[in-house]
Amino acid sequence: MNVYEAIMKRRTIRKFKQEKVEKEMLVGLVDCARMAAFGANMQPLKFAVIDDKNTLDLMFPSIKWAGYLADGAPKENERPAAYIAVLGDREIKPNGMFETDAGAAVTTMMLAAEEKGLATCWLGAIDRSALTDILNLPEKYSLVYLLAAGYPAQESKAVEMTDGNVKYFMDEDKVLNVPKRPLDEVLIKL
Template sequence: MMNVYDAVMGRRSIRKFSQTPILKEDLLDLVDCARMAAYPANVQPLKFAVVTEKEMLSEVFSCTKWAGYLENGTPEPEQRPVAYFVVLGDRNIKKGGDLQVENGAACMTVLLAAKERGIASCWLGALNREKLRGILSLPEHLEVLDIVALGYPAQDSQAVEMKDGNVKYYLNEDGVLQVPKRSLSEVLYKI
């Protein structure tokens, strides 16, 4: 079984997926993990929608933007996610204020739990939230925060050393996605 450190170090965003469905039990486990994430003051103001129906997947996909640094970064129809994990803020529970801390805790938890199961993921924040609200027929008190796209990987991705502060990911000559990361010595302020 994968440990947390290995999941963190090995997890990269994947933007091309095989079309193998994800078991419903695995998707329910991801929701269960997200509900157990650390939330400020234990308020727990999030709800989650999981989309797996083929027609709905296409509609949700139309609300997303992909891989802005890549020339052809949008997945082709046969490489699109087989599930979306939609994070929703419940304004009946948390009336005001920002929900990004809660959103971040839930999304990161899902990314790591998915990695442990061999499920690839991509956290998407570039969304047409109003269109997505309509597609999901959300009541007024639920706010679309972000989406985690899910599926089994159809591409490889790896972390590489960042050079000259350039954060742009790219494909190498073998088609492997290269994701620049700052070095430990650059980010460590003091120990």
């Protein structure tokens, strides 16, 4: 799979096989994340791989899934094998502006995961305060995002958006359809 194929094929997945993912693979994603582009090359992010069942279960209620779908959240037997917590280190970057760097890091991990056959879901609708407690995060870290990872138990595909409707939906074959604005809409002439 080349980079173009990974970009085009990658879709957010929210239902996962109950299969463990080798720790090495997850650490490999973090190894890719540290190579992302970072503003002023400050590299203010740290990453924690969480894959023990007890912590995963504690974290689950603090995460919101698939806001547009009634049935979009993973059921008990569809939950991800791991989360990678993306943390901002305020000792490196005291102004606490981590989102852009975290976006680059998460995207890099998602594409690296795609190549390895792993599915991911970028999670921003999270209860940061509750998760900070659950993970017992040291004071200097801000929880920016979580990335859920596991082997996919759901199909998702991009479809051309025709009506300006951004809401992803489940079709009759239980395939998630994700509307993407067409190239001639996003490419403008100045």
